[in-house]
Amino acid sequence: MEVRAFGIIINLNFENRIKHYTSHQKILLVGEGDFSFALCLARAFGSAINMVATSLDSRELLMVKYSKAMSNVKELKDRGCIVLHEVDVHRMSQHPFLSYFRFDRIIYNFPHAGYLRMNCPFSPEVNQLQVLFHQDLVRGFFKNAREMLNGTGQIHVTHKTTFPFNEWKIVNLAEEVGLDLIHEEEFSIWDYPGYYNRKGVGMCDGSFPVWLSSTYMFAEPLYRKTRFHPGALSISTWSAEIVDMACTYLESLEMKKSKRGRKAERVCSTVLDPYY
Template sequence: MSKTKTKQRRREAKREHHKKLAKQSSSSSRPQKPTPTQQSKKNPAPKTKETPSEAPTATANPTATPKPHHHHHHHHQPSQQNHPIPFDTYDRILLLGDGDFSFTHSLAIAHGCASVTGTSFDSADEVREKYPTFPPIASDLAALTPPVPLHHSVDATKVSSYKHLARAEDGEAWDVVGFMFPHVGGKSTDVNRQVRANQALLVGFFRSVLQLPPENASGAAKQTQHAEKGKGKGDADGKKKRKRGGETKEFLRMGGKVVVTLFEGEPYTLWNIRDLARHCGLKVVESWRFDWAQYPGYGHVRTLGAIEGGGGWKGEEREARMFVFEKVEIEDSEDEGRRKKRKGKGKKGGKGSGSESEGDD
């Protein structure tokens, strides 16, 4: 076969191939009729409205009632809040028997009390010798503006007789006088003797704060006191009330507070501090469990001083109670005592209930 014929056949084969491709492309470009299945998808049958009888029910069982939802109420017990401290920011506060002055430090720095004066029964040298915690405390208090006054060799039973403590720094009467854990000290094992000595300490403290003469006052002082009392009763209108200390400036303002903290349990409960305060003319306001954590930096110190090596019991680990008393007019206190006495007589075998709020036990 010649080369010319071979080329012609190849050209014809190409033409036939191109014709087939042209037919396939033309057939694919034409619109195809939809199949019955495709037609049903494009044009779905119109929906018919359901009659009430044909409507599906909400539940499988029409007579069944829906179950009520049970709400679980979680009862949260209210958090027990600490009792507010009896020292306000701007109170004129005088503290007695503050061994290393750590309570003074806590009120001034942790609580921001602006007018605090601290005192100790010991001299300055004795405080430094007994309590190694005192020097840094004194430095902190001296660095404040104004510095916190610290006084030594102050007897709580004669506190109102000291001229430099007769008034607060601004010349006004004190709002609060506090005595933290009063104790006469000593190593006596005679419980009765210790009780009597500490009762005498408390009574002397109360009477001095109220500017009353000591219980062992001379006969002349007692006669003067009775004469003033009789004069008050003899007033025509009967409304004039006898003031403590006569014309002397008040040491503790009327309505001011006396705060004392004691350990719980014997022998401290044998001191009967409430009765002693009432006997001196103070009103018992309330008492509550003392919370050491409310006074950061405060640590109880022994009257005899720190023990070498840190031995012995720690006051912070013991239960204690804080008592608050109020200075009131003498007549108010006496009238209250008479009312309680009459109330006690009216109850057979019963005791008159005091007005004190015990707080949280």
């Protein structure tokens, strides 16, 4: 069976896979930097018709922070991906567009809340207040992501396992909001060709070491899975109504931003933290 969406012909009977993800899954990616991870999946799948990729940064800030962000976003859109900016993971379940969706996989790679303003002679990551700051970010993400899952959906968080990042207690945070850890697997960036992890602050176009990291996979306990949404396991793409709604929503955003004519503000700090 073939369908056409965003000018792309998709064969629904053929499934492409990369690591934990397949072209038949409805996937939400949050906290994207230069969108290279989303693009890695889209290239592996052959299309991104079942993907929604988001960033906290505005489109203007992405242009300032990441040299390849705009070219990556353009290719994603050409492949059928819905791309949204200024999406806060603490409020995404009430987002005027995302609230209509349910996903098979929600992915957050290397969450980071930014740095508190502290006079610290060493890495701020070891400060307990900074750890609490990060924990609040991840806890809020879990609360929202849980509301956006299909009945059999999973939430994937990739995070460092070394000190001080293991002090975030990722698994405990998930359990606080009623999620179970179903699997933990060592993360290898080589499994995702074309993915370049980027900093959110400091030298934003630079990367940071990720060789001691894991992907944590969470789901709702079986006895709580009562919110089954038809189509969660199907291989169908988004309905025509959803595609039309996406196009209308994105067009309205572009019109608002062009009227505002605001200029991008550089938010990247010139201080490079050696621990991240």
